[in-house]
Amino acid sequence: MNPLLSRLQPYPFERLKQLFAGVTPAANYSPISLGMGEPRHPTPAFIQDALRQNMGGLASYPATAGEPRLREAFAGWLARRYGVVVDAASQVLPVNGSREALFAFAQTVLDPTRPEPTVVCPNPFYQIYEGAAFLAGGQPYYAPSDPARNFAVDWEQVPEAVWARTQLLFVCSPGNPTGAVMPLEEWRKLFELSDRYGFAIASDECYSEIYFRDEAPLGSLQAAVALGRTDFKGLVAFTSLSKRSNVPGLRSGFVAGDAALLKAFLLYRTYHGSAMGPVVQAASIAAWGDESHVEENRRLYREKFAIVTPLVASVMKVALPDAGFYLWAEVPASMGLDDAAFARALYAQYNVTVLPGSYLARASDGHNPGAGRVRMALVADTAECEEAARRIQQFVRHHSA
Structure with a gap:
């Protein structure tokens, strides 16, 4: 067996399953899950129609690079959304969803023969970053986050010796779990570091279309163009239809950026067998070409967060995020519970599932930056999320009395 497999840690939801083992939740409450970030708004009918109307594509092997019309759909969306021009x-x-691509990209760019190949990732973080680093023969470095800035990463705290051996940097903006969006000046700093030390930047932007204020989140390619980097040197952006279009089961997204990196990535993917099926390509073209369903999806999230956030904020320290569909709430010290105990007791007493924040982070300098917080995924309909928030109110008030 590949010895690197032994370095993988249990996925957060496996840990949550173990946490809840032996617990029978209160039968007088229907189950509500705010644990997994799986979009649950209805899939638009026109996307389903595009799938049905293109079933003939099942008779053909797809090209790994995708059909020209699909790549043009990607380029067209980038131009409309970010004002960015790319060569289709x-x-x-x-890519078959951003998760698959983030993992595969690390396997493409890391050179395990170099001394201490390092992958820098935010902390808290999406666990695929860590697993991708391990299985590519690298070592993750967990960049410290700053609670005072909504857990944005403090890049200044990463030692120069770490940057010097870094081969890949994972960035998530809007972030998971906090929803923080990186401003232009942080992108300037990262591009300068990439130029100086020669590492690639993988920018995970799967939450970019769910935001709560008038200005859409800044994208990495958009930042690069604003800073005169029109060749996107060292940068690849990752995005997906899953959250934008409510099609997590479609497994469809794309990457864009540095042509040299994508040429190598295409070679890897060709051997890996990562081609997107023709039927999915057809549905994806339809999805990327329409914004009305995205605007409606965003309206639903805005409505939901406007109702739920004040309810949770009445008993826990939490604020409306910049973007994304998570609330990152602090467990009140008056409850005398850590984040795991909070999640277990809430599940037992009110049948509501949330994810302990410590499961989304790693201890750094003796401190886990997710400890004492829980992540709530507001992916169900508004009524169900409101009911969950009211149960959380009761739970916190009861334990803080």
């Missing part, structure tokens, strides 16, 4: 032939590639 060399600067975009289809």
Whole structure:
């Protein structure tokens, strides 16, 4: 067996399953899950129609690079959303969801023969970053986050010796779990570091279309162009239809950026067998070409967060995020519970599932930055999320009395 597999840690939801083992939740409450970030708004009918109307594509092997019309759909969306111009032939590639692509990209760019190949990732973070680093023969470095800035990463705290051996940097903006969006000046700093030390930047932007204020989140390619980096040197952006279009089961997204990196990534993907099926390509073209369903999806989230956030904020320290569909709430010290105990007791007494924040982070300098917080995924309909928030109110008030 591959010895690197032994370095993988249990996934957060496996840990949650173990945490709840032996617990029978109160039968007088229906189950409500705020634990997993799985979009649950209805899939738009026109996307389903595009799938049904293109079933003939099942009879053909797909090209790993995707059909030209698909790549043009990616380029067209980037132009409309960010004002960014890319070459559809060399600067975009289809992927089977951003999770698959983030993992595969690390396998493409890391050179395990170099001393201490390092992958820098935020902390808290999406666990695929860590697993991708381990299985590519690298070592993750967990960049410290700053609670005073909504857990944005403090890049200044990463030692120069770490940057010097870094081969890949994972960035998540809007962030998971906090929803923080990186401003232009932080992108300037990261691009300068990439130029100086020669590492690639993988920018995970799967939450970019769910935001709560008038200004849409800044994208990495958009930042690069604003800073004169029109060749996107060292940068690849990752995005997906899962959250934007409520199609997590479609497994469809794309990457865009540095043509040289994408050429190598295409080679890896060709051997890996990562081609997107023709039926999914057809549905994806339809989805990327329409914004009305995205605007409606965003309206639903805005309505939901406007109702739920004040309810939770009445008993826990939490604020409306910049973007994304999570609330990152602090467990009140008066309850005398850590984040795991909070999640277990809430499940037992009110049948509501939340994810302990410590499961989304790693201890750094003796401190786990997710400890004492829980992540709530507001992915169900508004009524169900409101009911969950009211149960959380009761739970906190009861234990803080």
